[in-house]
Amino acid sequence: MSFRxxxxxxxxxxxxxxxxxxxxxxxxxPGGRVEHGEHPFDTVIREVDEETGCVAEIERLLGVDSRVIPAAEARAGVEHQNLGIFYQVRITGGLPRPEPGDExxxxxxxPIPEVASLRRSSLVDIGLALAQTRPATGRVPPVPVGGLIQH
Structure with missing residues (x-):
C-alpha cells in the first residue's frame, strides 16, 4: 500500500x-503532499501560492480525512491511503491563475451550488462538508465515489 x-x-x-x-x-x-520535515500548516500556504497564485492566511483547522483507494482504482495500480488535513483559509492577496508548468x-x-455539476475529487465535498458543519470531531462521513465524484 502506498501512503500520502x-x-x-x-x-x-x-x-x-x-x-x-x-x-x-x-x-x-488547492493543496497537496506534505514534504519531508514540513508542517501541514505551512504546506497549505505553499500549495495555495504554487497552485493558484493567491496568498492564503489560515483561519482554523477544519478536520482530517483518511481514505483508502482500492488498487483497481488507484493511479499506480496499488492500494493507496490518503490522509488529508483540511484548513479553512482566507485569501489575502494575489489573483487566481494556472500553476506555472504543472498540473x-x-x-x-x-459558486457553491455549481460544485455539484463538476467532475471533481471527493476532497471537494469533504472540505465543503467540514466547512459547513464544523464537526467537533473534525470528521465527516465518507463521500461516495462515482459519477462526477472521483478519488
Whole structure:
C-alpha cells in the first residue's frame, strides 16, 4: 500500500469556493503532499501560492480525512491511503491563475451550488462538508465515489 500525507485549503467567500482544475480534468481543492520535515500548516500556504497564485492566511483547522483507494482504482495500480488535513483559509492577496508548468490548468472562484455539476475529487465535498458543519470531531462521513465524484 502506498501512503500520502496531504494538506488542503478550503477557501469559501461570498458563497463561492476556490477550486483548482487539475490537468486530469477534475476539480479539486488547492493543496497537496506534505514534504519531508514540513508542517501541514505551512504546506497549505505553499500549495495555495504554487497552485493558484493567491496568498492564503489560515483561519482554523477544519478536520482530517483518511481514505483508502482500492488498487483497481488507484493511479499506480496499488492500494493507496490518503490522509488529508483540511484548513479553512482566507485569501489575502494575489489573483487566481494556472500553476506555472504543472498540473493545475486554472483556479476559479466557483459558486457553491455549481460544485455539484463538476467532475471533481471527493476532497471537494469533504472540505465543503467540514466547512459547513464544523464537526467537533473534525470528521465527516465518507463521500461516495462515482459519477462526477472521483478519488
Amino acid at each position: 500525507l496531504a494538506a488542503y485549503a478550503v477557501c469559501v467567500e461570498n458563497g463561492r469556493v476556490l477550486l483548482a482544475h487539475h490537468a486530469a480534468r477534475t476539480w479539486t481543492l 493545475i490548468v486554472e483556479s476559479v472562484w466557483t
